[in-house]
Amino acid sequence: MAVVVWIVEGTWPACVDAARAHTPADADIVLLHVTPADVPGAAHGAFAGLLGRGHPGAHRPAEGWGRDPGTRLEHVAAASARQLLQDAADRLGRPCARTERTGRVEREVVAAAEGGDLLILARDGDRTHLGPHSLGPAARFVVDHAPCPVLLVWPEPAPGLPAPPPPPGHTD
Amino acid sequence: MAVPAAVLVIATGALSLDDALAEAERLGPVIGFLAAVLVLAQLCDDEGLFQACGAWMARTAAGRPRRLLAQVFLAASAITAVLSLDATVVLLTPVVFATAARIGARPKPHVYACTHLSNTASLLLPVSNLTNLLAFTASGLSFTRFAALMALPWAAAIGVEYLVFRRFFATDLDAGARAPAAVEPPPLPLFALVTVGCTLAGFVLTSAVGVDPAWAALAGALALAVRALVRRRTTPRALVRAASVPFLAFVLALGIVVLAVVDNGLDDALGHLVPDGTGLPELLALAGLAAVLANVINNLPAVLVLLPLTAPSGPGAVLAVLLGVNIGPNLTYAGSLATLLWRRIVHAHDGEVELKEFTRLGVYAVPASLAAAVLALWLSLTVTGGG
Numbered sequence: 001m002a003v004v005v006w007i008v009e010g011t012w013p014a015c016v017d018a019a020r021a022h023t024p025a026d027a028d029i030v031l032l033h034v035t036p037a038d039v040p041g042a043a044h045g046a047f048a049g050l051l052g053r054g055h056p057g058a059h060r061p062a063e064g065w066g067r068d069p070g071t072r073l074e075h076v077a078a079a080s081a082r083q084l085l086q087d088a089a090d091r092l093g094r095p096c097a098r099t100e101r102t103g104r105v106e107r108e109v110v111a112a113a114e115g116g117d118l119l120i121l122a123r124d125g126d127r128t129h130l131g132p133h134s135l136g137p138a139a140r141f142v143v144d145h146a147p148c149p150v151l152l153v154w155p156e157p158a159p160g161l162p163a164p165p166p167p168p169g170h171t172d
Numbered sequence: 173m174a175v176p177a178a179v180l181v182i183a184t185g186a187l188s189l190d191d192a193l194a195e196a197e198r199l200g201p202v203i204g205f206l207a208a209v210l211v212l213a214q215l216c217d218d219e220g221l222f223q224a225c226g227a228w229m230a231r232t233a234a235g236r237p238r239r240l241l242a243q244v245f246l247a248a249s250a251i252t253a254v255l256s257l258d259a260t261v262v263l264l265t266p267v268v269f270a271t272a273a274r275i276g277a278r279p280k281p282h283v284y285a286c287t288h289l290s291n292t293a294s295l296l297l298p299v300s301n302l303t304n305l306l307a308f309t310a311s312g313l314s315f316t317r318f319a320a321l322m323a324l325p326w327a328a329a330i331g332v333e334y335l336v337f338r339r340f341f342a343t344d345l346d347a348g349a350r351a352p353a354a355v356e357p358p359p360l361p362l363f364a365l366v367t368v369g370c371t372l373a374g375f376v377l378t379s380a381v382g383v384d385p386a387w388a389a390l391a392g393a394l395a396l397a398v399r400a401l402v403r404r405r406t407t408p409r410a411l412v413r414a415a416s417v418p419f420l421a422f423v424l425a426l427g428i429v430v431l432a433v434v435d436n437g438l439d440d441a442l443g444h445l446v447p448d449g450t451g452l453p454e455l456l457a458l459a460g461l462a463a464v465l466a467n468v469i470n471n472l473p474a475v476l477v478l479l480p481l482t483a484p485s486g487p488g489a490v491l492a493v494l495l496g497v498n499i500g501p502n503l504t505y506a507g508s509l510a511t512l513l514w515r516r517i518v519h520a521h522d523g524e525v526e527l528k529e530f531t532r533l534g535v536y537a538v539p540a541s542l543a544a545a546v547l548a549l550w551l552s553l554t555v556t557g558g559g
Contacts, residue, residue: 010348038280039280043265043286045506046286052472064413084276125343
């Protein structure tokens with residue numbers, strides 16, 4: 001059984017715990033982290049907006065004010081993704097593979113789940129109420145487009161049960 | 173590229189040598205001021221100011237992303253205002269990203285806050301942004317008068333940005349984080365902090381006695397440079413690099429090229445678009461025009477074009493232009509369509525950037541913060557009896 005566990009900052013421990021609880025001990029688990037390309041991209045853009053500072057034609061790495069902060073962000077992002085996956089693997093306590101990707105997060109997750117038997121992810125929206133808003137745009141896209149079964153978990157115990165909305169056409 | 177272009181406009185007679193020299197003489201002090209601030213910011217980084225700032229943000233955020241966002245707003249607003257937007261973009265943004273990663277928070281809101289505040293928070297002081305330095309000399313205001321008039325617009329614009337960010341990134345901010353492992357905080361770079369404080373006091377003092385405040389910036393940069401040289405933490409070569417000489421040459425050349433373009437017809441073409449007077453509608457129109465122009469051709473050329481057209485209307489008009497050219501660039505990725513196009517041509521092979529979200533954030537944040545800032549400027553001007 002091939003299981004992909006999507007590791008996201010803040011909500012990942014619940015996914016790792018779900019993988020431990022709901023998959024057989026011999027499952028092939030892949031821990032997946034995707035770095036959004038637009039975060040270093042925003043830093044690249046801000047630097048490009050500083051007219052005349054960068055030296056795009058320079059052959060050696062720029063120094064001082066000429067260095068693009070977006071590039072530094074990419075290095076830090078790679079290091080922090082590695083650390084996050086290490087923490088997740090430690091919490092899992094089982095043999096597992098790790099995958100780091102960069103790009104548009106939701107599309108990369110769908111692509112990485114291709115051929116898997118199960119994708120585990122956490123709700124990333126408003127977690128104070130049950131309901132559709134508990135899924136943010138990224139998780140919504142992944143749930144809608146996942147090419148395999150999905151296990152969707154609450155990052156922390158689910159909020160209490162208020163009455164769900166009445167069924168359509170319902171009258172008291 | 174601007175330097176050969178400047179040579180070309182002089183060689184072809186589009187601008188006379190005398191006019192070019194007069195422009196160079198006018199821009200000289202501005203460029204010196206800029207160099208001093210750049211060196212000051214770089215030396216603060218060498219002293220560990222930005223690392224200490226990151227440690228402070230991680231500690232006080234206490235594992236709560238919303239707290240971290242507030243700390244990033246405080247740090248980025250202060251650093252942009254005092255050490256210029258370059259310091260926030262180049263030196264603070266990587267530290268903020270690393271801080272968010274350290275406490276396991278999603279980095280996007282915090283990194284975007286740095287990029288937005290590098291523009292929005294650059295309203296306060298003449299040293300905050302090169303556009304301000306250029307306008308400062310044209311406006312005839314003193315350093316303290318400039319800061320006093322811009323304080324309210326600065327706070328209003330940052331406040332609006334903060335509200336927009338809290339709502340726009342609500343999902344990412346709700347995702348949680350963890351308190352950082354207790355580690356020994358890096359030592360506070362007291363000397364750098366005191367020097368920056370004295371430099372700020374120097375700005376007030378020099379403008380009170382009628383001396384160019386650039387001397388205060390130079391003194392601050394020298395104090396840190398001498399200490400760093402004595403302690404062998406820097407080299408003369410690194411200091412020259414920190415002054416960013418190619419950039420200074422670029423600013424000078426850009427000033428000459430823009431003057432040639434303005435003199436050869438652009439002033440007539442734009443002149444009838446520039447409203448006279450400093451009532452609230454005129455200020456709004458000026459700021460809007462400046463924001464649009466900044467988004468098309470980038471804010472440095474935009475401010476160089478608009479300054480000669482608005483300076484006769486008084487300092488109020490010049491400051492309204494600054495609100496537009498400083499806040500406006502948040503609307504476009506890379507600050508302007510011209511830069512965006514240029515990047516598309518040069519980096520055609522690079523991975524695509526998600527422009528939609530960046531632009532959507534700008535559409536919410538820019539008109540709201542610009543309107544709030546103009547209103548605040550109008551209030552400041554009214555209360556203090558005009559420019």
